[in-house]
Amino acid sequence: MNNPIAQTVVDFLKYYPPFESLSKEDLQLIAINTKIKSLDKNEILFKGGDTTHTDFYVIKAGAIGLSLTSDAEEMLIDKCDEGDILGLRPFFAKNDYLLTAKAREESIIYAIPILFFQQFITKNAKVLEFLLESFASQTRNPHDKERSGKLLAENTIFSDQVADIQYFQPIKYTHNPITANPEDLLMFIAKTMTNSTIGSVIIQENQLPIGIITDRDLRSKIATGLFPITAEAKEIMTTPVITVPENISVAEAQMIMLKYNVGHLCVTRDGTDNSTISGIISEHDVVAAQANTPGVLLKQTRRATNNKELKYVREKLSDLIQNSIDKNIPISHISNIVAEINIALTRRAIELAVEKIGTPPPVRFAWINVGSQGRKEQLLKTDQDNALVFEDVEPAQYDAVKRYFTELAEFVTDSLNKVGYEFSPYNIVARNTQWCKSVTDWINQYNTWINAPAEKGIEISALFFDFDFIYGYPAIEEALTDNIKVKINKNKKFFAYMASDTLKNLPPLGFFRQFLVENDGEHKDTFDIKLRALEPLIDAARVLILSHGITDITNTYQRFKKLAELEQQNADLYDECAEAFNLLQHFRTEEGLKNDSNGRYINLSELSKTDKVKLKNCFEPIGNVQDIIKNRFSLTFIS
Amino acid sequence: MAFDWITGGSLPQFWKNYTSFFEDDNNALQKKYVVFDMDATGLDWKEDVILSIVALGVDGDAINVGEFIEIYIQQDKYTSNSIAAQGIVNNGAEKVVEAEAMIQFLNFAKDAVLVGHNVNLDIEMINQALKRLGLGRLKNQFMDTNVLYQKLKDLPDGTKTGLDEICDALKIDKNERNTISGNTYSTALAFIKMKKKLDI
Incomplete structure (x- = not known):
């Protein structure tokens, strides 16, 4: 029967792999089994953890984002648009969706029943090949690098392609860890640890973590003879124990460990030590999870x-x-x-x-x-x-x-x-x-x-x-x-010149606290963050740290941190400079990634109001640190 | 003969089937809709007659591409002026008599909610055709995309908005708009979009 609507579906699909390798008749069959759905902006098509649908989807119009949720935050992994295929997971795996698909704009999608489509996979070697190749090669469309008709990462989450993503995925850790009471004797705790080959035991009271005993404690407090092996857990436990929420990412776990210099983190229901213990993350978990980072x-x-x-x-x-x-x-x-x-x-x-x-x-x-x-x-x-x-x-x-x-x-x-x-x-x-x-x-x-x-x-x-x-x-x-x-060392002339060079940089703000933007050229009306904000800080840090005779610290952030340590009276300012520098770097990096450039020129009209305020706040320490340089190196005499 | 019931007085089987769908008020979870559009000899529902009907099934919020019907009706009395005016090219598709068209349409629509753009006129045209066959009026509930659009945009009652304008507002591609099947498809897309926004 003549079905012009099915025909429009065929006319669309035939341009995208794997449909392009199917015959007209097959496409027609697929079309009449297709359902057309609309998605509102931000509507969720499927969620990570949902049982898989009976259909897979082809985007007819609009755009859908695939994201992964970790640390209760969404991370966008891929954006699919016209002709892209998603929801293929049921072809390859019987378990639930891993990623969340959410419409980034109003979209129209074709829903094609997976069971029905299976016959074309077995019948048509090219379709099978396309799916397998995509599965193996991790490029979503092995035939076409032009980003059309992609198969999506949701099928291939365990592969190398998404390796670096794993770093930001929720970390796998030990649930229901072995715990001990504060009154338990060390000897028995050590025995339990040995028997279960674990490196730490959380000390709990009413299900709440109050401390932790690790191999390190046993080594430094028992083996040294500081405490007898009959001591109670509460005497030697390290307290408080560092707690984290469930669903923490590998990256965050690692950072918290570095921050507190600990090898174990206690996972609790809400992340504080006032809720029940639900797991323990060891350094080993972090290392294991980073296999791909x-x-x-x-x-x-x-x-x-x-x-x-x-x-x-x-x-x-x-x-x-x-x-x-x-x-x-x-x-x-x-x-x-x-x-x-x-x-x-x-x-x-x-x-x-x-x-x-x-x-x-x-x-x-x-x-x-x-x-x-x-x-x-x-x-x-x-x-x-x-x-x-x-x-x-x-x-x-x-x-x-x-x-x-x-x-x-x-x-x-x-x-x-x-x-x-x-x-x-x-x-x-x-x-x-x-x-x-x-x-x-x-x-x-x-x-x-x-x-x-x-x-x-x-x-x-x-x-x-x-x-x-x-x-x-x-x-x-x-x-x-x-x-x-x-x-x-004590070379006045050298420092005077270095300092005057530092002060030659253009100020970031005008008299009315407005941004000074480029007046002409290719970058007209953009803000030169490198010349006006980053370089003054970099130069200031250099001349100041060299004047202390320190040549082995070269990083601007670390230079300011060191200066804060060396000059107590200016510590606050230097800390501000260090933070400002990081924030400015952040702005520049984001800009650079967005435009695939070196990020030097910031388009102010694209910044939100709060970002502009943040940016301006970074400039304050610049002026202050330049004043210090002016006074310290008696520049007034030279210039 | 197909017209037996007219003289015989008893109602035809298809009508009995059709009305039986409305007997038990089943509240199916997935609501069934049929979006349709038609081409007629004019806009006077008393004088003019239907030339063709296109209908498309919608389950819940999904258009079923395969659930599609296109009926061309033999209307001997009328010239094909208006057909030409509407730009319809009937590439020799088989035409059926009006009675057969109604049988096909009602078999297709069953108890689904009928959806159309400015649907009242179309419903009345069908009712007239049914009347000519000595049958009752349509029993289906119906919805009008024009009215939905009024609600969506808070327009005053009675505002008429063209399908083109609605498609523009809803960002629906209109390249299929020159045929009634194209119109039906656009109406269906507009319908599922507005249905979602209005949370019907």
Whole structure:
């Protein structure tokens, strides 16, 4: 029978895999068994944990988000739009939906009965292949990278593709843990722990956790003879016990452990120690759950055999950053992870370059990252700034040795460039013969910068005071830092120039407390967060920390934290600066991820009012810290 | 003969079947709707007659694509002027007499709630056709997408809103709107969308 409505369904489906490989007749059959539904914005199609539906869905119009709930928060995993398929889970697994599908806008969907569709899977090899391939390869559509007709991650949640997501998934932990009473004798508790091979016992009173006894307590309090083995639990237990809510993510569990320096967390119904115990999370649970996270990226980096594999890691890293930002994980925590992986990437690139050249380095050397990489503040793909220092050699060998290292640097920087780190605009990369030289040459270079700080020289050299040892022989780097320490000590001229350079940055706010935006050019009317907000803080931290003779802390956040420790009288201000810096980094990272850029230019019209206020509040400490610099280095005399 | 009941006086089987659906007031959980649209020779329900009917089944909040009927009616007395005016191309589809059309339609609709845009006129046209067959009026409940739209937008009673405008407001693709089956489909989409928003 003629059915024009079925025809519209056919005409839509036939453009998307796996339907495209079905015959007209088959599609017609599918169409007349299809139901058409509408979803309101934010309507939930299915929820993680719901029993699976008898239909799977194809989006006709609109968009549906797939999200995972953990820490009572939703994390968006994927957005599907026209032609995308979802709800295929029942094809592969008999258990409940894992993800929640929620309409992000008003949508029209086709619901196709799974039982009915099964015949086409068995009949048509291509359909089966499509489903299997998608299942195996994790790209949702193995035939088409253009994002049409995707199969979704909900089928493939256990696969590598979503590895980094696992880090933010609820952690698996021991439910109904073994507990003991405060009056129990240590001896018996130890026996129970040994028999059940567990590392800790929660001490409970009326089902509420009041303390914890771990292997560590037994070691430090019993084995040392501090307490007899007949002591009662309440005498030696660690109290209070750190409690967390159910449904906590791996990332959060790890952070709480780091924060309180504990190896066990007690899970309670509502997360406080006033509710009943429901489980225990050990460090081991965290490690086990992380099988697929930064750790794995590091491992993949170390095993990479070419630039392509390194590039893959860098791309995964972007996903990880995005997820971390979405989850509001502290920016300093994210920076640390990212820095570790960036360092591993560079190291691997160096190793691969040495292999490529075929002969081992003629002398010992050190690879050093400078600038933002040196400060470990590189969240987005920004420039690479690096340098190479090699051991002093006989003048006769010098040229040959330098040639080797320049070639090595050429390979390394080139592969880093391919991975996604662009060459720095000032050409501060180790392949530049100016930044690839012997220890003595480098010491002379620094001495020139320190003793004769011409304005132009300083501008570049500032970068070189934020450096991080990456690869090679640490002693070489130490030789450099030792020299710097001595030379800058009480060097008024040097600091005066550094300080005046710091103060040259443009202020972020105008006279009426309005944002000062770019007046012209490509970035007209945007706010340059790097130049006007981040750099003043970075520069201030650098000059202040160097004036204390500290050269080994390069991270701006940590520099301010250290300054707060060193100068009690200004501790509050420095803490504010540290926080402001993190918040600004957060803004920049979000902007960068959103636009796949370096995040330097913030479009103010896209910020919410509260975000604008937050941003403005970050500027206050900038002015104050600049005042400190002005007074401390007697700048008024110079400029 | 198909018209036996007219002379015989007893009601035809299909009508008995149809009315029997309304006897037990079953409150099925999943409400059944039939969205329909028709093409007629004009807008005067007394004078004009139906040329074709398209109907589409809706279960709860889902359109059943397979539950579809399209009936073309043989109306000898009338020229095909208005057919041309409506732009309907009847590519030689089989036409049936009005009585057969009513049998098919009632068998399809059963006791479902009838839904249409400005549905009163269509209902009356069907009632007239049934009257010509010596039968009673439609027993179905019915709903009007125009009225639903009034409620949705808090428009004053009696406001007439065209289907096109409603489709625009509800972001429904109108590229199928030139045929009555297209109209029916758009009406059905508008219906399930508004039904959801109005929480019916």
